Amino acid sequence: MENPAVHALAAWPAPLPLAVAYSGGADSTALLHAAAARWPGQVHALHVHHGLQQAADRFESHCAATCAALGVPLHAARVDARHATGESPEDAARRARYATLAALALAQGLRHVALAQHADDQVETMLIALGRGAGLDGLAGMPRRMERHGVSFHRPLLELRADALREWLAAAGVAHVEDPSNSDLRYTRNRIRRLLLPALQAALPQYRDTFARSARNAARASVLLAGLAEQDLAEAGSPPALAVLRALPQERLANALRHWLRRDHGAVPSEAQLLQLQSQIAACSTRGHRIHLKIAAGRVEREGGVLRWYNASPLS
Numbered sequence: 001m002e003n004p005a006v007h008a009l010a011a012w013p014a015p016l017p018l019a020v021a022y023s024g025g026a027d028s029t030a031l032l033h034a035a036a037a038r039w040p041g042q043v044h045a046l047h048v049h050h051g052l053q054q055a056a057d058r059f060e061s062h063c064a065a066t067c068a069a070l071g072v073p074l075h076a077a078r079v080d081a082r083h084a085t086g087e088s089p090e091d092a093a094r095r096a097r098y099a100t101l102a103a104l105a106l107a108q109g110l111r112h113v114a115l116a117q118h119a120d121d122q123v124e125t126m127l128i129a130l131g132r133g134a135g136l137d138g139l140a141g142m143p144r145r146m147e148r149h150g151v152s153f154h155r156p157l158l159e160l161r162a163d164a165l166r167e168w169l170a171a172a173g174v175a176h177v178e179d180p181s182n183s184d185l186r187y188t189r190n191r192i193r194r195l196l197l198p199a200l201q202a203a204l205p206q207y208r209d210t211f212a213r214s215a216r217n218a219a220r221a222s223v224l225l226a227g228l229a230e231q232d233l234a235e236a237g238s239p240p241a242l243a244v245l246r247a248l249p250q251e252r253l254a255n256a257l258r259h260w261l262r263r264d265h266g267a268v269p270s271e272a273q274l275l276q277l278q279s280q281i282a283a284c285s286t287r288g289h290r291i292h293l294k295i296a297a298g299r300v301e302r303e304g305g306v307l308r309w310y311n312a313s314p315l316s
Helices: 004-010 026-038 056-070 088-109 121-132 162-172 188-203 205-237 240-246 251-266 271-283
Strands: 018-021 043-049 074-077 110-115 145-148 153-154 292-295 298-303 306-310
Touching: 004 026, 004 162, 018 026, 018 088, 026 043, 043 056, 043 088, 056 074, 074 088, 088 110, 088 153, 121 162, 121 188, 121 205, 145 251, 153 188, 205 240, 205 251, 240 251, 240 271, 240 306, 251 271, 251 306, 271 292
Parallel strands: 018 043, 018 110, 043 074, 110 153
Antiparallel strands: 145 153, 292 298, 298 306
């Protein structure tokens, strides 16, 4: 039985040399074995020690032994991934992981990192987005490539099923670690994996393919909306002029505001915040009308004839 990751990598024009994010778990183990076999001497492994559980030391030792056997250099770093009050622990760990992987890669002169996320991960991501009431960006799921912290992250296994990777590991007798937190139903992703995906498999056996198609359609639509927002913002200027914004139809105004906040300030407004901002823009027909709204972690204010963004500080 051949590693299914080998077929996925054969169809991928990998940028070499390449780093592989390697946790020691099943998915990243299959990816690392396939990459090391396909591009010997051109693959590095990156391991993030999250420090969230006692087993993390054992995970790192396992990764070191596996990489030594494969002849792959291993670069590891420890990070404090504890979440702040009111913050999602999953989101905090993910942000810390990407920042650390990027730092490890750049320290070795590497600018491309392969991630082992697969078709089941994509479905879980889309279901989480649906549960949060996300827009098209969220429903587009995980892209095959993204830029973050000066590094390109790639997902060459997005078409593969999780069970196919695990079947190969078992058949080949390849050891991997099992993260105990993966069975903790306090985490949304784990509840989806344990409770919803089996039900989807029973009701809609082709759900991975259909969800992937929906993600691609959402991604295409998102690109079109971003292009329209760029046109509207080009006319509105930077910072955007209120007179131009007020002339836009409401849906285009919402699209332009959302794009401006995310593109220029890294802010993602809630639906309620965006609606309130639209309402205030529509009402500001007089010179004295004041706009002073909390948006995400900052605020938006009217300054003469334009909108301004300010980083977080107490509202007056």
